[in-house]
Amino acid sequence: MVTRRSFLIGVGGAALSAPAHLREGLAADSFSLDPHLPIGLRNIAQLEALPGKVPLIKLTYRPPNYETPLHYFNELFTPNDAFFVRYHLSDIPEVDPKSWRLAVGGDAATKPFELTLDALKRDFMPVEIPAVCQCSGSRRGLFEPHVAGVEWGYGAMGNARWKGIRLKDILDRAGLTKEAIEIAFDGADGPALDKTPDFVKSIPVWKALDPDTLIAYEMNGQPLPHFNGAPARIIVPGWTATYWMKHLTRITARSTPEDNFWMKAAYRIPVGKFPLVQRFLTQETAANTPITEMVVNSLITTPAESEKVRMGQTLTAKGIAWDGGYGITSVEISTDEGQTWSRATLGPDVGRYSFRQWTFPLKTTRKGALTLLARATNAVGQTQNSTLIQNPGGYHHNLMHRVSVIVG
Numbered sequence: 001m002v003t004r005r006s007f008l009i010g011v012g013g014a015a016l017s018a019p020a021h022l023r024e025g026l027a028a029d030s031f032s033l034d035p036h037l038p039i040g041l042r043n044i045a046q047l048e049a050l051p052g053k054v055p056l057i058k059l060t061y062r063p064p065n066y067e068t069p070l071h072y073f074n075e076l077f078t079p080n081d082a083f084f085v086r087y088h089l090s091d092i093p094e095v096d097p098k099s100w101r102l103a104v105g106g107d108a109a110t111k112p113f114e115l116t117l118d119a120l121k122r123d124f125m126p127v128e129i130p131a132v133c134q135c136s137g138s139r140r141g142l143f144e145p146h147v148a149g150v151e152w153g154y155g156a157m158g159n160a161r162w163k164g165i166r167l168k169d170i171l172d173r174a175g176l177t178k179e180a181i182e183i184a185f186d187g188a189d190g191p192a193l194d195k196t197p198d199f200v201k202s203i204p205v206w207k208a209l210d211p212d213t214l215i216a217y218e219m220n221g222q223p224l225p226h227f228n229g230a231p232a233r234i235i236v237p238g239w240t241a242t243y244w245m246k247h248l249t250r251i252t253a254r255s256t257p258e259d260n261f262w263m264k265a266a267y268r269i270p271v272g273k274f275p276l277v278q279r280f281l282t283q284e285t286a287a288n289t290p291i292t293e294m295v296v297n298s299l300i301t302t303p304a305e306s307e308k309v310r311m312g313q314t315l316t317a318k319g320i321a322w323d324g325g326y327g328i329t330s331v332e333i334s335t336d337e338g339q340t341w342s343r344a345t346l347g348p349d350v351g352r353y354s355f356r357q358w359t360f361p362l363k364t365t366r367k368g369a370l371t372l373l374a375r376a377t378n379a380v381g382q383t384q385n386s387t388l389i390q391n392p393g394g395y396h397h398n399l400m401h402r403v404s405v406i407v408g
């Protein structure tokens, strides 16, 4: 079926019309939406640039939810200006780094204090960690049956080098009591007119004290872009991005579980359904538990869906794999719908929380459609699913990615 849809390319907004899966006429860096996304979404999604960003796939404007087009993941690190944007609340102030203050306190902190950005950079040791920032609901739009929420495709994620200081160093200065069980974060953004509760998230104290959990002020060597949390945000490597508080203003050490809507009702998964190791026990109920680490996953970034390839041509398929930080041990490719698998060559390991690139030589010996499947496995033996683990939030989609090229 060919539906007419128009979308804006570039800031100038040259209008083009083409169904997403029949876009051979468009440049290689053009817009592509997965054919499995709900048709309603495929008709309204637009490429549009927020200030400071290249055109991204706009899913909602208030609050801004924009995903990264798939082809950007051909790069190991996602460019800052192409990095996805996700917000729950519409009032998003531009924070002046000069007047910004970070308040640290709570009933489980003996020495509350405030910090300027200069003091944060000056008084604590800087560290830099490559890590994937992935929304829990990335690929929610690919769930069948569909699940309510922002109908993300593949691009509610990105990989960056995050530079900042250890959250642990801040908590050491705050003098945690032995009753401390959770560390909560608040950001400068808030609800606009609606009654949506303020976005506050907490993590277990053991995760907050992990030397890899950071307060970052730089991303890929540049100050954080406004829409990715300037002037400072939380980085919880391995865990989904819901805890990666942007525009951080307050850190609260708690002796009791945080009990707001965003902890108690949202970002929860059924107990025991996913193969996960790290648990957030102070928030767990008999039925469900907060989402924690990312599941093992991969993508094929080259070739693009429906790309035309000449018969006899050898091309190099490439892509990325990532997990919750155990480390990718293999990526396998199948060209026969999963009957047989061959190992791809892994690129350099730049850190256990980063994307791991892979390549695979592809021979085209027959005319017609050639379908690739990719499957990643990690160091604790977790692998991607061939059937979806259904859950009410539409989280943790890690079905094997499928891309078909046309050999002619």
Ligand SMILES: Nc1nc2c(c(=O)[nH]1)N[C@H]1C(S)=C(S)[C@@H](COP(=O)(O)O)O[C@H]1N2
Binding pocket: 083, 084, 085, 086, 087, 088, 089, 133, 134, 135, 136, 186, 187, 188, 189, 199, 227, 228, 229, 241, 242, 243, 244, 245, 246, 247
């Ligand atoms: N202040 C603030 N921080 C936030 C959020 C938010 O709505 N407000 N959303 C969280 C969620 S759910 C995600 S997926 C990531 C998105 O990070 P990004 O916009 O930098 O890509 O930010 C997290 N931090």
Ligand SMILES: [Mo]
Binding pocket: 086, 134, 135, 136, 137, 241, 242
């Ligand atoms: Mo998210």
